Amino acid sequence: MIEVDVVDGIAVVRLAHGKVNALDLELCRAIERTMRGLDDKEGPxxxxxxxxxxxxxxxxxxxxxxxxxxxxxxAEFLPALSGAFRSVFNLGKPVVAAVNGHAIAGGCVLAAACDHRIMASGTGRIGVPELRVGVPFPYTALEIMRFALGPVGARHAIFDGANHEPEAALALGLIDELSDPETLLDQAVAVARRMATDIAADAFRYTKAQLRHEVNERLDRVAEPETVRLWTTAATDGRIRAFMDRTVGSGAPTQPEAP
Known part of the structure; x- marks a missing residue:
C-alpha cells in the first residue's frame, strides 16, 4: 500500500495502492501513520x-x-482523508512531491500539501474537479489549496474544476517545476536534499510551523457536519455514480476512483 525507501537520509514514500493509488480509508490511514513516523525529530x-x-x-x-x-x-472516511492531508502538510521536514502522473482532486491536494512540487512532463493531468463531481471540498483540502495557490488562484482552480497538462499546471502554480519522466525522482530527491542541507533542521521546522499556524488554528476549530451530509447525499442520489459513468465513457484522465 505504501513503500518507503530511505537512502542517505531521504525517505522516498511511494503510494502503491491499486491501479491509480485511489484514496480510500485504508490508504489515508496508512499515509497519516507513515508521515507521523517519519516526523521523528531524532530519526535518521x-x-x-x-x-x-x-x-x-x-x-x-x-x-x-x-x-x-x-x-x-x-463519516469514517472524511476525517481520515483530512488526517492524511494534514500529516503531509505539517510534517516538520522538507516534503517534495514527485508527481509522476495523474494527480486529480485528492491527489492534487496531496501534492499541494508538500513544500515543493515537481511534475513529470507527458500525459499526466493535475487539477481539482470536486465540484464537477457534485461534492464540496473538505475544509482541510480547501485550506491547503488556498495556502498553495493563494485565495485568487485557489478560487479559480476550484470553480473551474479542470484537469491541466503539466505545462499549464506550472503556469497556474499548481506545480513548481517540470521534469523529464526518467529523471523525476532523482530531481525530487536532489531538491529535498538541498532543502534539508541548506536550512538548519530546527529553523526549518519552526518556520514551517509559523507559516502554517493560522491554517492549523482554523482547522482545529472547524466541524464539518454539512460536508459529511453533502457527501452522503451525493453518494446516494446518483450524482457521483453519474460522474463515474461520464468519466469512463469519455476516456478522460480521471478513473472511476477519482475525482
Whole structure:
C-alpha cells in the first residue's frame, strides 16, 4: 500500500495502492501513520519525497467505495482523508512531491500539501474537479489549496474544476517545476536534499510551523457536519455514480476512483 525507501537520509514514500493509488480509508490511514513516523525529530530521515507507483501519483478519492459505503463510510472516511492531508502538510521536514502522473482532486491536494512540487512532463493531468463531481471540498483540502495557490488562484482552480497538462499546471502554480519522466525522482530527491542541507533542521521546522499556524488554528476549530451530509447525499442520489459513468465513457484522465 505504501513503500518507503530511505537512502542517505531521504525517505522516498511511494503510494502503491491499486491501479491509480485511489484514496480510500485504508490508504489515508496508512499515509497519516507513515508521515507521523517519519516526523521523528531524532530519526535518521532529513527530508521526504512523495510519489506514486505506476502511471498515477493519485487519481483521487475512491468514489466507488464512497457510493458502496454510503453514510457510514463517509463519516469514517472524511476525517481520515483530512488526517492524511494534514500529516503531509505539517510534517516538520522538507516534503517534495514527485508527481509522476495523474494527480486529480485528492491527489492534487496531496501534492499541494508538500513544500515543493515537481511534475513529470507527458500525459499526466493535475487539477481539482470536486465540484464537477457534485461534492464540496473538505475544509482541510480547501485550506491547503488556498495556502498553495493563494485565495485568487485557489478560487479559480476550484470553480473551474479542470484537469491541466503539466505545462499549464506550472503556469497556474499548481506545480513548481517540470521534469523529464526518467529523471523525476532523482530531481525530487536532489531538491529535498538541498532543502534539508541548506536550512538548519530546527529553523526549518519552526518556520514551517509559523507559516502554517493560522491554517492549523482554523482547522482545529472547524466541524464539518454539512460536508459529511453533502457527501452522503451525493453518494446516494446518483450524482457521483453519474460522474463515474461520464468519466469512463469519455476516456478522460480521471478513473472511476477519482475525482
Amino acid at each position: 530521515v532529513q527530508a521526504v519525497v512523495v510519489t506514486g507507483a505506476g502511471r498515477a501519483f493519485s487519481a483521487g478519492v475512491d468514489l466507488k467505495r464512497v457510493v458502496d459505503g454510503g453514510a457510514a463510510y463517509v
